[in-house]
Amino acid sequence: xxxxxxxxxxxxxxxxxxxxxxxxxxxxxxxxxxxxxxxxxxxxxxxxxxxxxxxxxxxxxxxxxxxxxxxxxxxxxxxxxxxxxxxxxxxxxxxxxxxxxxxxxxxxxxxxxxxxxxxxxxxxxxxxxxxxxxxxxxxxxxxxxxxxxxxxxxxxxxxxxxxxxxxxxxxxxxxxxxxxxxxxxxxxxxxxxxxxxxxxxxxxxxxxxxxxxxxxxxxxxxxxxxxxxxxxxxxxxxxxxxxxxxxxxxxxxxxxxxxxxxxxxxxxxxxxxxxxxxxxxxxxxxxxxxxxxxxxxxxxxxxxxxxxxxxxxxxxxxxxxxxxxxxxxxxxxxxxxxxxxxxxxxxxxxxxxxxxxxxxxxxxxxxxxxxxxxxxxxxxxxxxxxxxxxxxxxxxxxxxxxxxxxxxxxxxxxxxxxxxxxxxx
Amino acid sequence: xxxxxxxxxxxxxxxxxxxxxxxxxxxxxxxxxxxxxxxxxxxxxxxxxxxxxxxxxxxxxxxxxxxxxxxxxxxxxxxxxxxxxxxxxxxxxxxxxxxxxxxxxxxxxxxxxxxxxxxxxxxxxxxxxxxxxxxxxxxxxxxxxxxxxxxxxxxxxxxxxxxxxxxxxxxxxxxxxxxxxxxxxxxxxxxxxxxxxxxxxxxxxxxxxxxxxxxxxxxxxxxxxxxxxxxxxxxxxxxxxxxxxxxxxxxxxxxxxxxxxxxxxxxxxxxxxxxxxxxxxxxxxxxxxxxxxxxxxxxxxxxxxxxxxxxxxxxxxxxxxxxxxx
Numbered sequence: 001x002x003x004x005x006x007x008x009x010x011x012x013x014x015x016x017x018x019x020x021x022x023x024x025x026x027x028x029x030x031x032x033x034x035x036x037x038x039x040x041x042x043x044x045x046x047x048x049x050x051x052x053x054x055x056x057x058x059x060x061x062x063x064x065x066x067x068x069x070x071x072x073x074x075x076x077x078x079x080x081x082x083x084x085x086x087x088x089x090x091x092x093x094x095x096x097x098x099x100x101x102x103x104x105x106x107x108x109x110x111x112x113x114x115x116x117x118x119x120x121x122x123x124x125x126x127x128x129x130x131x132x133x134x135x136x137x138x139x140x141x142x143x144x145x146x147x148x149x150x151x152x153x154x155x156x157x158x159x160x161x162x163x164x165x166x167x168x169x170x171x172x173x174x175x176x177x178x179x180x181x182x183x184x185x186x187x188x189x190x191x192x193x194x195x196x197x198x199x200x201x202x203x204x205x206x207x208x209x210x211x212x213x214x215x216x217x218x219x220x221x222x223x224x225x226x227x228x229x230x231x232x233x234x235x236x237x238x239x240x241x242x243x244x245x246x247x248x249x250x251x252x253x254x255x256x257x258x259x260x261x262x263x264x265x266x267x268x269x270x271x272x273x274x275x276x277x278x279x280x281x282x283x284x285x286x287x288x289x290x291x292x293x294x295x296x297x298x299x300x301x302x303x304x305x306x307x308x309x310x311x312x313x314x315x316x317x318x319x320x321x322x323x324x325x326x327x328x329x330x331x332x333x334x335x336x337x338x339x340x341x342x343x344x345x346x347x348x349x350x351x352x353x354x355x356x357x358x359x360x361x362x363x364x365x366x367x368x369x370x371x372x373x374x375x376x377x378x379x380x381x382x383x384x385x386x387x388x389x390x391x392x393x394x395x396x397x398x399x400x401x402x403x404x405x406x407x408x409x410x411x412x413x414x415x416x417x418x419x420x421x422x423x424x425x
Numbered sequence: 426x427x428x429x430x431x432x433x434x435x436x437x438x439x440x441x442x443x444x445x446x447x448x449x450x451x452x453x454x455x456x457x458x459x460x461x462x463x464x465x466x467x468x469x470x471x472x473x474x475x476x477x478x479x480x481x482x483x484x485x486x487x488x489x490x491x492x493x494x495x496x497x498x499x500x501x502x503x504x505x506x507x508x509x510x511x512x513x514x515x516x517x518x519x520x521x522x523x524x525x526x527x528x529x530x531x532x533x534x535x536x537x538x539x540x541x542x543x544x545x546x547x548x549x550x551x552x553x554x555x556x557x558x559x560x561x562x563x564x565x566x567x568x569x570x571x572x573x574x575x576x577x578x579x580x581x582x583x584x585x586x587x588x589x590x591x592x593x594x595x596x597x598x599x600x601x602x603x604x605x606x607x608x609x610x611x612x613x614x615x616x617x618x619x620x621x622x623x624x625x626x627x628x629x630x631x632x633x634x635x636x637x638x639x640x641x642x643x644x645x646x647x648x649x650x651x652x653x654x655x656x657x658x659x660x661x662x663x664x665x666x667x668x669x670x671x672x673x674x675x676x677x678x679x680x681x682x683x684x685x686x687x688x689x690x691x692x693x694x695x696x697x698x699x700x701x702x703x704x705x706x707x708x709x710x711x712x713x714x715x716x717x718x719x720x721x722x723x724x725x726x727x728x729x730x731x732x733x734x735x736x737x738x739x740x741x742x743x744x745x746x747x748x749x750x751x
Contacts, residue, residue, distance in 0.1 A: 009512040011543050019540045027528060215524030219585075222491045222518040223541035225510060 013231070016224035020232025024207075025239050034240070040199060041248055065123035067137075067145065068100030070109040075129055075156070076102055082130075082155035086148075089163060094148055100125060111136035130156040179358075185269050186330050186354035189280060193353055194323045197287050198316070200241050204292045205299040205315060206308045207233050208387070213304075226384035234292045234380070238285060245284075269357040271365075279356045279365055286372040287349035290379060291319065294346075297383030301390060318346075326350030333358065342368060345375035444469045444593050444624035445490060449499035452485050459485045461648040462499070467626060467641065469592075472619045474635035475628040476730065477645035478742055483628040484521055486645065487597055490626075491518055504593055514543040517591035521598045521628075523582050527571035531557060531581050534570055538585030549588060556584045576607055583611070587618070594618060596627040600634055612638055630742050636726040646734040659729040665697040666724070670717040671709070678712025681705050697721055 011019065028034055069076045076099045087094035100122070103109050111125035115136065124137030124145055130153040135142060211217045220229055269276040295315055302308045322344075329341040329351045341351035342364075352368045445467040452460040460482040467473045477483050488494045490501055492509030503509040509516065525534045535556060536549030544552070557566050560580055570578055579602060586594065596615075600608050615625050615638055629635055635642050636656065643653035652659055670692050681704065686695040698705070702721065709716055724732075730742060 009506065009514050010510055011513070011541075015543075016541070019537075022546075023526075023537055027526065031528070210526070214526060215520070215522040216526060217524070218493065218520040218522065219518065219524065219538065219582075220541065221493045222488075222516075222520070223513050223538075 011224060011228070013225060013228050016228030017231035017235060020220070020224070020229055021236040021239065024233055024236030028236065028240050029243065037203075037240070038244055038247055041195075064096060064121060065141070066096040066098060066121045067124045067126060067149070068114065068122050069097060070101045070103055070111060070114070070125055070127045071129060072105065073099075073102035078130060078156035079126070079152055082152045086152055086155060090148070094152070095124075095145055096121075097152075103127070126153075130154075182270065182358045183330055186357035187327070189269075189276075189353040189357050190323070190326055190330075190350050193280070193284055193287060193350055194319070194326075196241065196245065196284060197291055198319055199244075200237055200288060200292070204234070204237055204295045205312055206305060207237065207296055208300040209302065209305055209308055212300075221388070226388040227380055230293065230296060230380050230384045230387070233296060234289055237292060238288055241288065270359045271356050271362060275362070276356050280353055282369055283349035283353050283356075283372075286369065286376065287346075289376045290345050290349070290372060291322075293376060293379035293383050294318075297379070297386055300383065300387040322346045323350065326354070330354050330358075343371075345372060345379075348372055348375075442469050443467060443502070444471070445501070445503055445626070447490060447499065447501040450486065450489055450496045450501060451498035452482075452489060452494065453497050459648055460489065460496075463643075463645070463648075463650050465490075465643055465650070465653060467624065469624050470619060470622045471624055471640050472615060472638050473624070473626045474639035474642040475626065475645055476630070476632060476635050476642055476742070477628070477734075478630055481645045482648040483645055484597055485648075487595055487626070487628060491516065491595060512593075514589065515592040517542070517586040517589065517594040519583055519586045519594075519596045519599055521601070523579055523602075525570045525578060525582055525585075527569065529570055530567055531562065531570065531573065531577075532566045534581055535585040535588050538582075539588035542589040542591070544589040552588050553584070556588060557581070560584060576603065579603065580607070583614075591623065593624045594626070596625070598629060599627050600629060600631055608634070632725075632727045632730060632742055642726075644730060644734050652733045656726060659726060659733065660724045662729050663696075663724040663732045666722045667693075667695055667697050667702060667705075668718070668720045668722060669693040669695075669709075670719070672715025672717055673713070676712045676714055678708045678714045681708030681712070 010016075028037075069079050071079065080097055080099065083094055083097045100114060101109060109125075109127050111127050111134075114125055115122060124135060124141050126133050126135055126149055128134040133149055133153040135146060135149050137145065208217075211220065271279065298311055298315065299308055302311060325337070325344070326341055326347045329335075329338040329347075332338050333355075338351065341347045342355075348368055349372060352365060355364060443466055445465055447463060447465040450460055450463040450465075451458065463482070463486055465486075475483050475486065485494070489496045490503060490509060492503075492513075500507065501509070504512040504515055506512045526537075529537065532550055532553040535553035536544075536546055539549035539552065540546050554566055557563060562577060562580060565573055565577055565581075570581065573581065583596075583599070586596070599611060599615075603611060612634065615627070618625050627634075627638075639656055641653070641655055642659060643650050644659070652662070682693060683695045683698055686693050688694075702719070706716075706719075727742070
């Protein structure tokens, strides 16, 4: 047998992937589900806003704890005056005070009973005299107010303290403030990356179920390489997410700008804002492709939507674990956890986003992106190979379906790694 | 396993180049041998049938020929390429289990299948509309697949298989699920493709389709191919049957009847002797048997199938009548 050359006898890997991606992209974009996808991030925002509103209302209802005075009328007045004077300098550190009772000479006042009976905001009672005040309160309130009451009592006693004016010079930032702010930027970047990728993961997981359910898979498998199918599906979802992010980003930008918030309010990332944005986009792409390739592979082994749902929990837990590992690296820059995070393909994009926020150097990003791209290619290859081995075993899908519908979760996991067991035809 | 690959060039000086040349294909799944040493030689431009009962290995064989799965042993050349996916642009494939994206419009589905085989989308859309119009689905061009009847969706998928004008068309059980009218239309379509020089291979368990359409067939049973060659050759594997009716039931002429002669009603039936019917005719005339009728019936493909593959393999096969739904 001699082989002839057939130039142009097949689509290249990327041409074929483009055909698949174009179909998927338009199918998703013009579906009703896409509207829900766009509205998805709005739900947590609404929930947070509602929770915040309820919290504020509860806080308002709860009011502010106050201190009651039960000294002689004269001492009460002196204490109130001293409190007002000190609150000008100490602000909210001075609790609101009110006269609970003007105690007559020789009369005793039961502070414990007063605190038990009180239904208002009374949290502590001061008895005795300014020279010898007695604070009755819970342990926490005593710790909080003991010093302040002492100062108020001293002032009420006439021991006026001199308060010299402190001259101030304001600087834009300090090393400590910058580092702290960059850590915030790094954490913010990681959280945003995690949320965006998590949002897409479940969609990728169920991506091949449609093809298997509708039995289109054989038409695709006969025409194009499985690698192209995998790549096409991954890039279609990436394109969909880019549309989503553009919509969400624009909306968020408008809302924040209207609220007077600008990027200059946040710490400048190590690589600067424009480069940080570019790197964030690239790491989002890589992070998505890496996790997406794994989820697509796992999802491709599932036969039904039900199986996909079963798989979504461990898949989400895997994402959370990766995120935790990445979070740890922020406070361990240069440590072994940091190196592990950078080298482990799934956490690498998260870790490198943090590095972009905290470090000025660019060359590590070039290395990391190259490594991640290599891993994407590897993951896609392995995933496509596993899928091809499993899905196109033999005979009609029914033969496979019949056998697989009887397997349990253990059988399913074992099936991921076995050569398959479909009945021969 | 050995088999004849069939000579389709009878009467011509040069043999037609092979569209498919497969030798010793073996495929195993978990220790079960699904296909066991299949050889196929299918000339360009032929209509070729792969006949076998359910589970015989037809689909696995076709999948190996198309590169959907790789054989464990053996080699295949498809349109001159050892990797069938290298010539994917020139192949059209209709799988046994039909499937389309339900939300796609009919013309988009056809164009998409063409695009998978390298046909530019714009061109594919134009051709799709034209094909759908020509096949009586003009009214359904803009309709979603989920809105079509099963038969219409099947036609859409068939047109998607052909939209890029492939040189080799592989159809896995194409008649399955079609009514008699659509089966007839499909037969016309297959003949039309062959007239244009396209090689058409189809698998079926309905013998009548193969008998009417195919120049060559491969009979597959239990993963093996006990016969591959011309339909005539398959029929010739069993001798023609002679059916004789005489006015007189007894006489010296009876000695001239072959040993395997059976009496069925008023008829004597027996296999056509190697020496022909002339000596028998002479004996009948001289013995004044009074010949009322005498016919020589050539074996049908179904009989040939039974003789070649055995009764067990033939159990799932449908002999079929012209126009009879599968």
